[in-house]
Amino acid sequence: MRVVLGEDLVLLRDGLIRLLQAYDFDVVEAVDSGPALLKALVDHRPDVAVVDVRLPPTFTDEGLRAAIEARKRVPGLPVLVLSQYVEQLYARELLSDRAGGVGYLLKDRVSDVKQFVDAIRRVAAGGTAMDPEVISQLLTRGDRDRPLTTLTPREREVLGLMAEGRSNAAIAARLFVTEKAVGKHIANIFGKLDLPLSEDDNRRVLAVLAYLDRL
Amino acid sequence: MTDHDLVRGAASRLRTAGLALARVPLCLIGLPLIPLQLYTYPLILVTVGVPLLLLFTALARKYTTLHRWWAGKVLGEPIPLPYRKPANRGPMTRVRTIATDPATWRDLGFLPLNAVLGVLFGVLPAALWLGGVLGLLTPFIWLAGGTDLRPNGLGPEDPGGWFLAPLLGGLYLLLAWWGTERIVRVHASFVRWMLAPSATEALTNRVQELADSRADTVDAQAAELRRIERDLHDGAQARLVALGMSLGMAEELMARDPQAARDLLAEARQSSSQALAELRDLVRGIHPPVLADRGLEGALKALALAHPLPVEVDVVLPGRPEAPVESAAYFAVAETLTNVAKHSGATSAWVRVRHENGRLGLMIGDNGRGGAEPTDGGGLRGIERRLGAFDGTLGIASPMGGPTIVTMELPCALSSEKTSSSSGTA
Numbered sequence: 001m002r003v004v005l006g007e008d009l010v011l012l013r014d015g016l017i018r019l020l021q022a023y024d025f026d027v028v029e030a031v032d033s034g035p036a037l038l039k040a041l042v043d044h045r046p047d048v049a050v051v052d053v054r055l056p057p058t059f060t061d062e063g064l065r066a067a068i069e070a071r072k073r074v075p076g077l078p079v080l081v082l083s084q085y086v087e088q089l090y091a092r093e094l095l096s097d098r099a100g101g102v103g104y105l106l107k108d109r110v111s112d113v114k115q116f117v118d119a120i121r122r123v124a125a126g127g128t129a130m131d132p133e134v135i136s137q138l139l140t141r142g143d144r145d146r147p148l149t150t151l152t153p154r155e156r157e158v159l160g161l162m163a164e165g166r167s168n169a170a171i172a173a174r175l176f177v178t179e180k181a182v183g184k185h186i187a188n189i190f191g192k193l194d195l196p197l198s199e200d201d202n203r204r205v206l207a208v209l210a211y212l213d214r215l
Numbered sequence: 216m217t218d219h220d221l222v223r224g225a226a227s228r229l230r231t232a233g234l235a236l237a238r239v240p241l242c243l244i245g246l247p248l249i250p251l252q253l254y255t256y257p258l259i260l261v262t263v264g265v266p267l268l269l270l271f272t273a274l275a276r277k278y279t280t281l282h283r284w285w286a287g288k289v290l291g292e293p294i295p296l297p298y299r300k301p302a303n304r305g306p307m308t309r310v311r312t313i314a315t316d317p318a319t320w321r322d323l324g325f326l327p328l329n330a331v332l333g334v335l336f337g338v339l340p341a342a343l344w345l346g347g348v349l350g351l352l353t354p355f356i357w358l359a360g361g362t363d364l365r366p367n368g369l370g371p372e373d374p375g376g377w378f379l380a381p382l383l384g385g386l387y388l389l390l391a392w393w394g395t396e397r398i399v400r401v402h403a404s405f406v407r408w409m410l411a412p413s414a415t416e417a418l419t420n421r422v423q424e425l426a427d428s429r430a431d432t433v434d435a436q437a438a439e440l441r442r443i444e445r446d447l448h449d450g451a452q453a454r455l456v457a458l459g460m461s462l463g464m465a466e467e468l469m470a471r472d473p474q475a476a477r478d479l480l481a482e483a484r485q486s487s488s489q490a491l492a493e494l495r496d497l498v499r500g501i502h503p504p505v506l507a508d509r510g511l512e513g514a515l516k517a518l519a520l521a522h523p524l525p526v527e528v529d530v531v532l533p534g535r536p537e538a539p540v541e542s543a544a545y546f547a548v549a550e551t552l553t554n555v556a557k558h559s560g561a562t563s564a565w566v567r568v569r570h571e572n573g574r575l576g577l578m579i580g581d582n583g584r585g586g587a588e589p590t591d592g593g594g595l596r597g598i599e600r601r602l603g604a605f606d607g608t609l610g611i612a613s614p615m616g617g618p619t620i621v622t623m624e625l626p627c628a629l630s631s632e633k634t635s636s637s638s639g640t641a
Contacts, residue, residue, distance in 0.1 A: 060508040085495050087505050089517040108491045111484045137521055 001124060004044055005030040006037035006051040006063050007082075016050065016110070023117045034062030041070035041077060048124035052107075053083040053090065064090055075099060080123045082107050091134045092213055100202045103129035103165070119165075127202045128165035128209065135163045138212040147193050155192075158185040163208050167201055228395040232340035235399055238285075242333025245326045248275045252323060256314070265306050272313050279322045279410055282329070286406035289399060297321075297412030300423070318416065325409040336402040343391035350384015432604040435597075446497050454490035458483050506545050510535045514545050515566055523556050524581075527565040534629030536575055543605055544568075544577055544625060547598045551579045551621050554594050559583025559619060570629055577623040585617035598623070 003025045007013040017027050029040045033056045041049055049070070055062040067079040080103035081094060094102045103123040109131065110116050119129035139148075139160055151159065154175075161171045168186070172179040186204070190197045193211055198204050251271045258264030276298065287293040297318040301309045313319050349366055356364050357371045367383055369376040412420065461483035468476040498504065506514035512530040519526035535541065548566060555564050561583030569576045588611065589595035599609045607625035 054504075054508075084491075085499065085504055087517050088520040089505065089509075089513065092520070106491075108488045111487060141520075141523065 001048065001121075002026050002028045002044065002046045003120075004028060004037070004040045004046040004049045006032075006034075006040075006049065006055060006066070008032040008052065008055050012052075012107075019110070019113060019116075020050075020120075025120070033057060034066045037063060038066040038070055041066070041079075042073055045074055045077065048078040048080060048101075048120055050080050050082065050120065053081055061090065064093070068093060071097060071099070076101050076126070078123045078126065079103070080105065080120055080129060082110070086131045086133050088134060088137050091130060095128075095206075095209055095213065098206060098210070100128060100206055101126045104134060105129060105131045106133060118170075122165055122167075125202075127167075128205050130164050130209070132160070132164055135160050135212075138163065138209075141212075150192050151189060155185050155189050158182060159189050159208065162186065162189075162205060163212060165205050224392070228340075228392060229344060231399055232344055232391070232395050235337045235339075235395075235402075236341040237337075239334050239337035241281075242329050242337065245275075245278050246330050248278060249323060249326050259310065265310055268310055268313065269306065272319065275322055275326075279325060282325075282406050283410050286403035286410070289403035290407060294407055294411045295417070297410070297416045297420075299419075318412070321409060325406075328409065329406070332402060332405055336398050340391060340395040340398050343387050343394065347384045347386075347388030347391055350387060351381050353380040353384065428600075428603040428606075431600045435600060435604075443497065443501065446493070450493035450497070451490045454486045454493065458486040458490065461486065502542060503545065506541065511541050511544060511568060515548060515568070518545075518549055518552060519566070522552055522564075524561060525563045526552065527563070529566065530568040532568060532570050532629065534570075536570075536625075536627045536629055540575065540605055540625055540627045543601050543607070544575060544623070547601055547609075547623055548577060548579060550594050550598050550601075554587070555579070555581045555583065555619075558587070559585075559617070561617070561619075570627075573626055573628065575625040575627050577625075578620060579623075580618055580620040583617050583619055584615075585613045585619050586615045587611055587613040587619050587621075595621075 001024075003020055005013065005016055005020070005027055007016060007030070013030055013032065017030055020027055028044050028046055031037045031040050035057075037049075037051065037055065049067065051063045051067050053061050053063045055066070064081060067081055071077050071079060075097070076099045078101035079094070081090070082105055083090070084107055086104065086106055091104050094104055101123055103119055105116075105119060109119070122129050139156065157175065158171060161174060166174070168179050168182045172182045175182070187197060189208075190204075193208075195207050195211060198207065248271065252268070252275060255264045255268040255271055258267060280296065283294040283296070299312055299316045299318070301312040346366070349364075353364060353366050353369075354377055357377070362371050366380055369380050369383075371377065373379075461479045465476045465479040465483065468479065503514055503517075505517045509517075510532075512528075512532065515528050515530060519528045536544065552564065552566075555561055559581045561581035564579065564581040567576075567578040567580075587595065589599060589609075595609065595611065602609055602623055602625060605625050605627070607623060610622040610624075611619070612622075613619040
């Protein structure tokens with residue numbers, strides 16, 4: 001799997017390259033600035049990009065802007081954005097094209113290597129990987145939403161994990177229940193929130209995120 | 216000039232002259248305040264002078280402030296108060312502040328001068344109008360037999376008296392027409408000259424204000440640094456120590472007990488995550504990254520998104536304020552919105568940001584129950600201090616039953632690096 005990496009701190013860049021190579025990713029280019037990242041993304045059209053939000057020259061949200069711009073030019077280009085902090089505003093901007101293939105994670109999540117690699121693979125396959133912190137913010141805000149308050153605690157848990165972008169199997173493993181039980185919870189959730197139930201995992205996640213985001 | 220203008224002009228001038236005449240007693244009743252104040256000073260020795268002095272000075276200041284208000288209205292520009300503020304509320308401190316304040320003694324000097332000038336300037340316009348009308352009517356009164364009337368010492372037997380009396384009357388009227396408003400303005404100028412703070416006093420007051428706000432800022436900064444130091448010490452630093460310990464022990468155990476080593480490594484990873492989370496919160500409190508990234512507009516939108524209530528954000532700024540002002544404005548809004556969530560019982564809020572006349576204006580409103588007021592040590596007072604460091608002001612309109620609107624103003628220039636204007640609901 002071909003990866004473009006955008007990270008300006010040498011230590012982290014080398015660490016990420018090593019980590020990715022250990023899991024058989026092919027890092028085609030590792031860049032350290034916003035403009036270089038945009039060029040690399042458009043030139044290489046990688047299977048997935050791993051991008052730091054804060055990059056030179058402005059050291060603000062250069063990486064995020066480059067990723068969004070690249071997705072405008074190459075629709076659906078899978079991008080996993082890493083950041084020292086998560087901001088719901090940025091998650092919203094990343095998700096706004098409703099195309100999927102988007103990840104937005106705290107940098108800390110890298111330390112759980114297996115989960116992190118799983119997130120990259122998910123994003124590359126057109127899925128989503130949202131940081132639990134983003135989702136918990138969304139769910140807290142959801143407390144003023146009538147339908148959302150009718151969910152049982154278990155359903156809320158499932159909803160949270162689903163919004164993070166996890167598959168039914170992963171949710172089942174996480175909650176120590178069968179996949180069938182998860183499927184039932186999801187059907188209930190979609191019924192209560194009045195969302196059209198889709199067979200496609202990714203589309204289902206996007207529907208949930210869109211629902212949470214418009215609250 | 217049409218007849219209508221003439222009537223209107225005359226009416227307004229006559230009203231002004233009448234009011235000036237009515238003010239004469241007002242200028243005179245200030246006189247008793249002079250001995251009242253002066254007598255109380257020796258009485259301070261027998262203590263009763265202290266409350267008396269405070270009382271009479273307060274009366275005198277009310278009285279002169281009334282004149283300030285009047286002169287400010289006439290001159291179209293309010294006259295600020297020149298008085299020094301006592302360092303604390305102790306009675307002796309207040310007496311000392313009053314006694315050493317030059318404004319106290321200028322007030323005292325103002326009272327007799329104003330009594331004289333007030334009578335002069337009060338009577339003069341009315342006298343001119345009256346003398347003028349009387350002069351014009353004199354010949355008719357003489358014809359009707361009122362020969363005792365001798366305006367300006369002219370009698371009917373004087374050569375040219377029949378012609379001179381109405382001529383002088385006309386002159387008076389012209390003078391009255393020209394002079395009524397001017398005389399009142401001269402009086403008002405005199406009041407301002409006596410009662411407005413002198414340049415030195417204005418500067419002294421300004422320096423005092425600046426010293427106060429600087430002290431507040433320094434205090435706040437020191438407290439902030441202490442908080443950061445404590446957070447680092449108890450949080451991230453402690454976690455890193457634990458992390459080092461776990462790693463060291465894992466190193467030891469690697470060969471002997473790989474399972475225990477693995478547990479320790481997992482623990483170490485946990486510690487590093489927690490340290491990062493704590494550092495992140497700390498950084499957010501010092502300078503939110505989104506503020507650096509997106510400026511006030513983006514940061515306020517992010518704030519609104521994270522707020523438990525729906526907050527409508529409406530920002531129109533042709534550029535970015537300087538970083539410290541931006542940061543102060545951001546934290547002021549953040550604190551206010553926190554208060555809204557905690558105390559107001561509101562179901563929605565809004566934030567409006569504009570830049571007009573060299574000032575950054577922020578308004579935060581909610582539909583809650585109102586009754587918000589700054590208390591010492593409360594959040595609103597903290598915001599006031601934060602803004603004070605930048606010469607900013609805080610206003611609160613919060614009637615019982617709501618709604619509450621908090622207004623903040625910060626003088627600042629904008630850099631015109633980008634144009635942004637948008638609004639949205641979160």
